[in-house]
Amino acid sequence: MRPNQVSVRIERFGDEIPGGYQEITVYADANNIYEALNVASLEVLQAIQATEALPSFGRSRHTVKTGFWNKAGRQSKGRIIAAFAGTGKTTYAAAHPDSVIDFVAMPFKYHLDLNNDQGESGKANPDNQMRWDWPMNYVKAIVEELARDDADGDSNGNGKTILIPSDARVLRGLKRLGVAYTLVYPRREDKEMYRQRFIERGNSQDFLDVFIGGWDGFMDVLEADTFGERIILEAGQFLGDVVE
Secondary structure, three states: OOOEEEEEEEEEEOOOOHHHEEEEEEEEEEOOHHHHHHHHHHHHHHHHHOOOOOOOOOOOHHHOOOOOOOOOOOOOOOEEEEEOOOOOHHHHHHHOOOOEEEOOOHHHHEEOOOOOOOOHHHOOOOOOEEOOOOOHHHHHHHHHHHHHHHHHOOOOOOOOEEEEEOOHHHHHHHHHOOOOOEEEEEOHHHHHHHHHHHHHOOOOHHHHHHHOOOHHHHHHHHHHOOOOEEEEEOOOOOHHHHOO
């Protein structure tokens, strides 16, 4: 592993872009930060060049290694479960403290302080300040947790279950690294049941606006995911009802 590793995410907007929006994420490592950033910039330009008429250019092949924190060819003992909001990640982890990790995303996604808590009332707060390296800082941390788990395991020497949110950007990062995950999410028709579940656990109106207001969009993305295995919860079911 080289001493300087970077991920760069570019968001493009404009009428000349198909669909009006394009997101490009690249990863690079090098012997110094200047070289790493330059390599990442070239990777972005090459990604754009693949679809647009731009001049060609080259780069040193030895300076880029995609998925640099992944242990290629090694099957992890642990597993990742990417579960939708309100499916019971926190409860399930609390019931299995030796074998399950609730890998909370909030500290990786936002700059948190005393006025910006990690509890239910703080989720989807529009005043949250997002970290510049989200979501790749979280993806990197997940993979590193898997590596630690390979070395330690639970009290019985088995791999642990790592619970993460079913954020599409995080899942896309894991997919690019070839890291397997299992999706757990509700039926599309259970929207109102989850609205009540969110209200009862103390989520804010901002949270409802995101997860209930965008319900169909979330379901579209999850249903279209062909990389991860999936478990679809029946009405009234929680994570602990379907995961051993």
